[in-house]
Amino acid sequence: MSNLNRCGVFISILIIGSFTISSCKQKDEKSLIHYDELSDQEKRLPQNAMASMNVAKNLKMNLFSSEPTITNPTNMAIDANGRIWICEGRNYRNFRNPKNPYEKKGDRIMILEDTNQDGVADTSKVFYQGEDINSALGILVLGNKVIVSVSPNIFVFTDEDGDDVPDSKEIMFSGIAGINHDHGAHAFIFGPDGRLYFNYGNEAKHLLSKEGDTILDIHGQKIKNSGRPYWEGMVFRSELDGSNVEVLGHNFRNPYELAIDSYGGLWQSDNDDDGNRGVRINFLMEYGNYGFRDKITGAGWQKRRAGWSDSIPKRHWHQNDPGTVPNLLQTGSGSPCGMIVYEGDMLPGKFKNQLIHAEPGHNVVRSYIIENNGAGHKAHIENIITSKDNWFRPDDVAVAPDGSLFISDWYDGGVGGHMADDVARGRVYRLSTMDNYIPYKLELSTAEGAAKNLISPNMDVFYQSWQKLHSMGELVEPYLSELIKKDGIAKARALWLGAKIPSKCLKYIDMALSDKDPKFRMQGIRMAKYVAIDKLTDFIVKVVNDSSAQVRREAAIALKYIGTKDAARLWADLAVQHQAGDRWELEALGIGADIYSDLYFGAWKNKVGDNWHNQAGKDIVWRVNAEATVPLLIKLIKDKNISPDIIPSYFRAFHFKTHPKKNQLLLSLLTLNHPHRKLIQTYAVGELDEAFVKNSSVYTRSVKKILPHIEGTPEWLRAIKNLKVKGQEKALFQLTISDTDIEIRKEAAAMLFDVGGSNYVTEYFRSNGSDLSKLQLMDVLGGVGQGTAIDFLEKCLLENKFSTSLMRKVVESLGNTGNGQAKLYDLLVNGMIKDEYKITAVLKLMTSRNDEIRKSAPNYLAPIGENSIDILALEQKEGDADTGKLVYNTYCASCHVADGAGIDFGPGLSDIGNKLSKSFLYSSIVYPSAGINFGYEGYNIKLKDGSALMGYIIGRSENTITLKMMGASIKEISLKDIENMEEMDKSLMPEGLDRVMEEKDLINLVAYLETLKIQE
Structure with a gap:
């Protein structure tokens, strides 16, 4: 949208009237407005926003503030006075987007206030503005401190005199990701234990001090993304001044915001690689690995491994690996953002003490209703707010002092993806059961007032009350006693405060551990880990035989860093109570044993003796990485009654285990007489270390002897490649044309050309086989970059003996590699490509890394129109989705998968209609480099x-x-x-499609893309 058009929108807003509208009036207006009858431009106007909304029963929602007062809100906090603090992201990635002008003053932190109590903001002010907070993704207000997360820094602003102007700005942490990157630092929260909790995404390579030094965690380990021991996105805890940093979990992709409950339970969402429908919600078991990458090697989830799931969402998070914490819930596609645990009283009871989550990818605010499930949890989704407006992009939720819920709305045609389509809009909503928004009176002058305010659902009220009571030392105990009598969150928060009194901490830990409610017993273990680490095993003794698997879970995790014989005995006592199949409990035991696995496992094995061979014992052998588990795992595989379904999982476990004779033990399985002999041989070969095999001619012969029996498997392919086995051309070709996984076929094809077997491919294309089979083979060849393969494709193109569809596939395949593109460009320049294949050739060449090829290729097509697109005008035109699907097959299917068709190279598009609006779809096609999805650089x-x-x-x-x-x-x-x-500074997707595509094709293409929506 041009600046002129934006001005037109603002003028129409001003003409229609101001936005001091009561929720009652908005309800009346909504009943008069028929949203479906509005034009696209009318739907975008703030006064029509409520007409698009569906709100859960017994709740009222109103527009609290909107553009032009605020634009592009990214994160939100609410202070003790009920004022709304907003981080704006007007400058989000707009250096890539020619449509959006850069705000030279930088982005803003805004304060919105409702002074007349009608539920609508009527004043606003700028707390801070500067380029150093461009696209800040987190804000936390704690008294006179404001913590702002904006990669690469964490800033702490202090307002000493309360005039809403910062008197100082200091750096708490630095070195987090690149500037203006949304896979970096996210918001901080204040925990009930008086500490700070925060996280960052997988672009953050490390955590540095303000001086630029790598921070060591409380266990002396460098906080960096190196796999020693931490990978990718991480979750942290620290003291209020940023000291004593602890890594609570790692190997996430891009968690947006943590949520914590009053008992110390932690929750967050995590975003998948775009297009893989693997967005997840996690319950954080402390010190856990969450499986975005291989825990040992750091390999991506797409690298083949034994026992992986056929389901990509499950495969995505290495859920088959021992040492990966299970997901609480997978929610499909989306763009997960802000999350809280709602501990207020205003919303309906079913939402109390439950997660509430902003999901802009699906235009929804949800609750995840949590239930206990063994040592872990399960959850289901309850929608709170949905919208017909696909520009509704809720990105954060926060609780006001009165218990009402505020929702910030990025309001755009898309969300994230390194691009903003519109920087002039943004909204904030209030969800409540009351029309009026009554200011909160924070009473801290007395202990009674602080005790009353301690149970507030608002973080700033809670923080200030906590500080007041904490400062009283032992004198606070009478007030804590009264709070403890109230039970629930009042009791939980009081227990944390009691544990912070040095002379009384043991008393309150004992109180928590003796409670009849397991939530408090779990809290007691957490309290002991924090303030009584020297007596931790004494406290674990009290719960080692607890009736609650969740309490035992916390006890097992707490043993991780102890490593004494007493700790080993406690771990063994916990392990013998493991219920077979409870993955949460198993991973807690694994986390607890990971550092001292030989000691802890040995204590368990001594305890159970020969009675380990039950399903619970098998679980422990599979998960724990003690040296002694390797021969036991071999014994399990040799059991002739073993189910073939479990064999791949057992072999995967070897990847995580060490033993001086592990390879010899695996080698012994190659000659095993067993009902599942071939399956065992297949996986045994795959787990053998290459160096071990190649260093012995005897071992090499043993492996080669097995190869004919496992021919065609990924493990066979790996073995003949590593050992350079000759004479496999025919078998490689048969694998190339088989119906197995296409990635295996591509690997086989590459090896086939490497070893001189191209004649098999040539003969196949000369045969009278079907075009369909040849098209499928050409798809495989499109990923082969060897010179002989490229020469073969060039010869096919010049001979032009195939059908039109197959010839287009030849052109596509030739254009998939750099060397192939050079050949293709020479043919284009020399007029040797027929007209009917030129568009396909040019589209491929427009992705070339060679500037000359990329920029010159479109000149070999007749110009379609000027290199200028009026997206606003195109939005008004209706296309034909069926015709658009044909356009998609021509222009997009060689790099994207949609509705099960296409090549899985770029981001998946099967749910793109949910994620992007019409205008954003046009922008993404016309300006692909304006928003390169993270991970697709x-x-x-x-x-x-x-x-x-x-x-x-x-x-x-x-x-x-x-x-x-x-x-x-x-x-x-x-x-x-x-x-x-x-x-590269450009997208791999070609720019300038408007130069080679007719306008009607573009309109029809977008019409088709709009239909691509997966119903969750």
């Missing part, structure tokens, strides 16, 4: 042998990177073979 890689590769990185380890290239082929590259690696 292109890289040019030059190898030392002179070859070049282009694609995006899907996995990193200490010694390798894994690159996904055009055609969706995946290649693991040793870092020692790389001469230069450079990130």
Whole structure:
């Protein structure tokens, strides 16, 4: 939308009237407005916002504030006076988007206030504005302190005199991700234990002090993304001044905001790789690994492993791996944002003490209703607010002192993805049961007032009350006693305060551990870990045989860093109570044993003796990484009654275990006489270390002898590649044309051309086979970059003997690699590509890393129109989705999957109609480099042998990177073979499609993309 059009919107807003509208009046207006009859522009007007909303029963919702007062709110806090603090993201990634002008003064932190108690903001002020807070993604107000999360820094603003102007600004942490990156720092929250909790996403490589030094956690480990021991996104806890940082969980992709309950339970969401429908909600078991990457190597989730799920959402988080905490809930696609545990009284009872979550990807505010499930939890979704307006992008939720819920709304055609389509809009809503918004009177002058306010659902009221009571020392105890009598969150918060009294901490821990409610007993373990670490085992003794699996879960986790014989005996006592199949309990035991696994496992094995061979014992052998588990796991595999379904999982466990004779033990399985002999041999070969096999001719012969029996499996492919086994051309070709996984077929095809087996492919295309089978093979060849493969494709193109559809696929395949693009461009320049294939050729060449090729290729097509698109005008036109699907197949299917069709290279589009509005779809097509999805940044890689590769990185380890290239082929590259690696400043998606696509095709394409919606 042009600046002129934006001004027109604002003028119409001003003409229609101000926004001091009561919720009653808005309800009347909603009944008069028929949302479906409004034009697209009318739907965008704030006065029509409520007409699009559906709100849960017995709740009232009103528009609290909107543009032009605020724009692009990213995160929100509510102070003790009920004022709403907003971080704006007007400058979010707009250096890439030519449509959006840069605000030179920088982004703002706004304070909104309702002074006349009608539930609508009538005053606003700027607390701070500057380029140093551009696109801040977190804000926490604690008294006169304001903590702002804005990568790469965490700022602490202090307003000493209460005039709403900061008197100082200091850096608490630095070095978090790049500037203006939404996979970096997120919001801080204040915990009931008096500490700060926060997280960051997987672009944050480390956590640095304000001086730039890498911070060590409380266990002396560097907080950095190196796998030693931490990976990717992390969750932290620290004291209020940022000292004593503790890593509470790691290996997330991009968690947005933590939520904490009064007992110390932690929850958060996490975003999948875009398009894989793997968005998840996590309950945080402290010190857990959450499985975004391989825990040992750091390999991405797409790298093949034994026992992975056929379900990509489950595969995405390594849920089959021992050592990965299970997900609470997977919610499909989405863009998960702000989350709270609602502990107020205003909302209906079913939402109390439950998670409330802003999900802008699906235009919804949800509650996750939690139930206990063994040692863990399960949850189901209850929608609170939904909207017909796909510009409704709720990105944060916060609780006011009166218990009402506020929702910030990014309000845009899309959300995140490194792009904002519209920077002039933004909203805040209030959800309540009362029309009036009564100011809260914070009473801290007396202990009675502080005790009353301690149970507030508002974080700032709670914080200030907590500080007042904490400062009283032992004198606070009479007030704590009264709070404890009230039970619930009052009791939980009082117990935390009691534990912070040095002379009384043991008393309050005992009180919690003796409570009849397991929530308090869990809290007691958490309290002991914090304030009585030297007596922790004494407290664990009290609950080691607790009737609650959840209490035993916390006890097991608490043993992680102790490592004494007493701790080992306690761990063994907990392990013998494990209920087979309870993955939460099993992972808690694993977390507790990970550092001292030999000691703890040995204590358990001594306790159970030979009676370990039950399902619960098998679970423990599978999960715990003690050396002694390796021969036991071999014994389980040799059991002739073993179910074939469990065999891959058992072999996967070897990946995480060490033993001096592990390879010899695996090798012994190759000659095993067993009902599932082939299956066992297949996986045994796959888990053998390459160096072990190659260092012995005897071992090599043993493996080669097995290869014919496991032919066609991924493990066979890996073995013949690593051992350079000759004479496998025919078998490789058969695997290439099989109906197995396409990634295996591509790997087989690459090896086939490597070993000189191209004649098999040539003969196949000369045969009278069906076009369909040849098209499927050409899809496979599109990911092969060997010179012989490219020569073959060039010959096919020149001979032009295939059907039109197959010839287009030849062109597509040739254009998937850098060397192939060079050939294709030469053919185009020399007039050797027929007209009917030119669009396909040009589209591929427009993705080239070579500037000349990329910019010149469109000149070989007749110009369609000017290189200028009026998106606002296009929005008003209706397209035909059925025709658009054909356009999609021409322009998009070679790089994207939609509705089960296409090549899985770029982000999946099967749910793009839910995620992006019509205008955002147009912007994404016309300006692809304005918003490059995180994880899809292109890289040019030059190898030392002179070859070049282009694609995006899907996995990193200490010694390798894994690159996904055009055609969706995946290649693991040793870092020692790389001469230069450079990130591209352009999207891998071609720019300038408007130069090669007719307007009607663009309109029809967008009409089709709008229909791509997965119903969750």
